Amino acid sequence: MTGLTCHGCVETVTAQLIAVRGVKEVNIDLVEGGVSTVSVVADRELTDGEVEGVLHAGGAFALARVDAMSFLGSTTNAPDLAVDVLFFDGAEELDAIGPWEVLRFWAELGDRRVDVRAVSLDGKSVRCAKGLTVDVDGSLGDRPIDLLIVPGGRGADILAGDLEQVGRISRLAEQGATMASVCTGAQVLGAAGLLDGINATTHWMARGQLQKSHPSARISSGERWVDSGDVVTSAGVSAGIDMALHLVDRFDSRAVAHRICSVMEYPWHPEARGEAVIST
Amino acid sequence: MTGLTCHGCVETVTAQLIAVRGVKEVNIDLVEGGVSTVSVVADRELTDGEVEGVLHAGGAFALARVDAMSFLGSTTNAPDLAVDVLFFDGAEELDAIGPWEVLRFWAELGDRRVDVRAVSLDGKSVRCAKGLTVDVDGSLGDRPIDLLIVPGGRGADILAGDLEQVGRISRLAEQGATMASVCTGAQVLGAAGLLDGINATTHWMARGQLQKSHPSARISSGERWVDSGDVVTSAGVSAGIDMALHLVDRFDSRAVAHRICSVMEYPWHPEARGEAVIST
Secondary structure, eight states: OBOOOSHHHHHHHHHHHHTSTTEEEEEEEOOTTSOOEEEEEESSOOOHHHHHHHHHHHSSOBOOOOOOEEEOOOSOSSOSEEEEEEEOTTOOHHHHHHHHHHHHHHHHHOSSOEEEEEEESSSSOEEOTTSOEEOOSEETTSSOOSEEEEOOSHHHHHHHTOHHHHHHHHHHHHTTOEEEEOTTHHHHHHHTTOSTTSEEOOOGGGHHHHHHHOTTSEEOOSOSEEEOSSEEEEOSTTHHHHHHHHHHHHHTOHHHHHHHHHHHTOOOOTTTOOOOOOOO | OBOOOSHHHHHHHHHHHHTSTTEEEEEEEOOTTSOOEEEEEESSOOOHHHHHHHHHHHSSOBOOOOOOEEEOOOSOSSOSEEEEEEEOTTOOHHHHHHHHHHHHHHHHHOSSOEEEEEEESSSSOEEOTTSOEEOOSEETTSSOOSEEEEOOSHHHHHHHTOHHHHHHHHHHHHTTOEEEEOTTHHHHHHHTTOSTTSEEOOOGGGHHHHHHHOTTSEEOOSOSEEEOSSEEEEOSTTHHHHHHHHHHHHHTOHHHHHHHHHHHTOOOOTTTOOOOOOOO
């Protein structure tokens, strides 16, 4: 590694590397102005890209090559948690990509091995509600998952009325996936029968309609998200970011959630559940 | 229009339609349980889709057909403001799509005629920092613009080092476009010479490096965004949403910015400039 000129640099780089998921130990043999040797002990294999990404964020340090990285080994390559973010035509961009950002940071910075993908109903690219076209990594249900994020947007109403697609979502829930909706994505979970008798929320403008469609659901107001165990629902659009941070808190740890808030500079309130923004 | 059963419905629909940009007057001739006639007077042509979108959000009202819409006419089809959001390989998703969401809502709900596009350096699709591939509407500089959003992410550092691309950004600034960066997008504006002698901000982790690269810039901390007139910069990742709302406030009105906060359920603080999230 080049660019290390003092013990301050060593401390900076050590702190940055220790923050990487799986890293247990960092030792730096400083050669001022030359090529310093960095030894990293981790419980999983780190890629050059991961190490470079971390170093890049913090300063002008360049990685000469990775040649002193010990890998403690792992019993399996499978992730601890498989997470899919569902995209569909007319999905509200921020509903999906707010959680996407949080969850992909989780995959980078978390203490658990998390694999996060973007999926669509058929694996093809989708045109979101505000006109952005997004490519995806796979299709809904093409692998067992632990968590599905269902965004809202005008496409969610159409999806909620499509019995075949709703059936695919029901099956994922039956197979044990936690289902998390953002905004009017709650209509999709409702159509799949997942809101009956539980506490849930949605966009403030859509609460009345959701309550009417699902009389046994208890639709609450004033909360950024509602965690009912197997089903988690959030308020409108930006509240999906808060819910995703809560999911990191729940499935990993509060410390990891705060780490993500810090890199995203997002003011998340785990206890207060955020400020309600119901009208102006 | 069908589904209107009482004067409460009439009030709801009237309020929803009045909120649409350009609508000046709404009159509803109620036929309970049948087809009511809705007359809309607007200073621009409304599409069926726009009207349906609004009605859909609020309840179970269905549009039979649009046949009583008066169009006051407009002197020009050109937008008041042309806004491009720049995407590039390695751009942080939320840096770009947070503002995208705000600005596209502005185009729908604002009092000014705003045209917002996604662009890339060459008009081709890009792969963002967290792996999402996004298609775009055009390429940087292919039309005169009033405002450019430059996101951060690891791709921003590469872009900042590419003299040819930085030159294209300088030229847009010279032609009068307001330049707005999110997160480490400030490095790109800095490379274009746009930060010299002005107040600016960036991601808290990148402040030191930005200050070092641009000694005459005054890099501040603790603010979600810094408006220096022709150049506006925001703190990291999610702060781009706050900055975009400020740009709506500045180029349109505070009322429109609050309208967007309301539909996005985003707790924006125009005076306080948001809560600083510098570390955990």
